[in-house]
């Protein structure tokens with residue numbers, strides 16, 4: 013048997029060319045098997061056949077085979093490292109954070125329709141020189157009834173209308189306020205006239221709930237006291253308020269005689285129906301008017317109860333119902349939706 017050592021130079025050249033064209037690790041493994049495979053490997057076969065050669069040939073051929081073997085082993089290892097690195101780089105490139113990509117949107121909530129309405133109302137009154145005043149929801153009988161000239165036997169004081177608190181826990185005569193007028197008393201007790209205030213807030217009535225009644229709802233109370241403040245001022249202020257609240261639509265106010273213990277004279281206040289704007293619709297029961305507030309001149313007794321001289325000072329007070337205004341404005345037919353926390357309802361505003 014004779015082997016020409018020169019053929020290994022060709023093998024090396026051929027292997028080098030093949031190696032240069034390899035781009036995947038699978039192909040690299042195939043090439044490794046071609047030369048180093050246990051059965052079919054070109055170099056494995058050559059090494060195996062060395063034992064059949066003469067001593068002289070063993071030296072020359074053996075040297076040539078080992079040279080190619082070392083060269084190829086090193087070249088294969090080098091190529092493998094390069095391929096692994098390329099793969100890694102490719103992976104990193106795919107995972108790179110794109111800072112120009114649009115961000116994930118975090119869902120944000122918004123204010124409750126009632127809160128939106130009350131906020132807007134406050135803005136309008138502040139622009140007219142009114143201060144926004146708040147008071148406690150747990151009130152004394154004096155602030156909620158006595159000082160407001162509500163007679164001791166008035167039905168509003170009844171258990172059926174008022175949530176009285178357990179005297180053993182809260183002390184005698186404590187209740188959940190039935191009106192925000194209590195805030196007027198607190199303010200007048202501690203301030204000198206003249207003043208203009210509004211008092212928005214939650215009030216409570218011990219009532220069975222239905223589409224138009226809730227055990228809790230909101231009120232916006234207003235009070236303006238001065239030397240010569242009259243009901244004409246009330247009409248002007250409230251007209252401006254409703255016009256601004258309803259996007260500068262032409263709105264009128266009308267008074268109808270009424271009775272409240274804390275005002276004299278007292279009026280029910282109607283405003284041009286802001287569903288049909290006077291054209292008469294189902295919402296206003298074909299009258300063209302909506303009943304939205306009560307008002308009147310502050311009763312002299314109320315002023316005296318807080319130590320203000322009724323011969324020197326006079327003023328008007330009003331109480332509006334934001335729930336009713338919002339319901340008419342947005343076409344909401346059930347007041348309970350306002351407090352139900354139903355997202356399908358709230359998302360519409």
Ligand SMILES: [Zn+2]
Nearest residue numbers: 285288293296
């Ligand atoms: Zn109408």
